[in-house]
Amino acid sequence: MQREHGLYKLLSHSGVYEFLQQGLGADHARRELVRRWIRPESGNRLLDIGCGPGSLLPFLPESLSYVGVDLNPKYIETAKQTWGHRGEFRVSTVHAMPTEPASFDVVIAISLLHHLDNAEATRLFSLAHGALKNGGRLVTIDPTYAPEQSAAARFIISRDRGQHVRSPGGYHALACQVFSPVGVTVVHDLLRIPYSHVILECDKK
Numbered sequence: 001m002q003r004e005h006g007l008y009k010l011l012s013h014s015g016v017y018e019f020l021q022q023g024l025g026a027d028h029a030r031r032e033l034v035r036r037w038i039r040p041e042s043g044n045r046l047l048d049i050g051c052g053p054g055s056l057l058p059f060l061p062e063s064l065s066y067v068g069v070d071l072n073p074k075y076i077e078t079a080k081q082t083w084g085h086r087g088e089f090r091v092s093t094v095h096a097m098p099t100e101p102a103s104f105d106v107v108i109a110i111s112l113l114h115h116l117d118n119a120e121a122t123r124l125f126s127l128a129h130g131a132l133k134n135g136g137r138l139v140t141i142d143p144t145y146a147p148e149q150s151a152a153a154r155f156i157i158s159r160d161r162g163q164h165v166r167s168p169g170g171y172h173a174l175a176c177q178v179f180s181p182v183g184v185t186v187v188h189d190l191l192r193i194p195y196s197h198v199i200l201e202c203d204k205k
């Protein structure tokens, strides 16, 4: 569930989306996300749910076996054209995704949860849990409302396309229905603009 009217509609085009991301400093954020939280290892199998046009791939090791899923056919078309040699891409909503066998070391959902209502978010955690091998990890990152954030960050986040921005505790509670333990980190400095992110690290024991 996301805003699709007016200027938001333009963002469904891969070029416009990536142009905006570049302006916000997304490359730095993606590099940090991979280095600090995703921490992929050579040869890992990685499932990227809500992969967009595949923008994280340049920051991941080439030895990864990568599968990306997104509901937007335009993003998936761009991903296939740009990164088809590095992975497999599928069009699907979280809701319609079939259960994957437990074959992935890492599942990621980058800026996806705040687009999902509670029912679809719970489905995401269940799907990820089912797709992970024992010892595997789900990593998510999303905008958040946090008491210590600036008014500017709160305002910018309130204008996001996603209509389910939550507090850190709100995201944590959804993850804990399926995963334990769940690590929660809140950061305010990943982008060039005032912005607050919450990162969840969910272990499958």
Ligand SMILES: C[S@@+](CC[C@H](N)C(=O)[O-])C[C@H]1O[C@@H](n2cnc3c(N)ncnc32)[C@H](O)[C@@H]1O
Residues within 6 Å of the ligand: 001, 002, 049, 050, 051, 052, 053, 055, 056, 069, 070, 071, 072, 075, 092, 093, 094, 095, 109, 110, 111, 112, 115, 116, 120
């Ligand atoms: C903010 S973008 C993030 C894209 C990418 N992960 C990145 O970091 O650039 C959110 C993505 O989630 C996708 N999305 C939104 N709702 C979804 C759903 N219900 N099922 C699958 N993908 C969804 C959108 O199409 C979009 O590509």
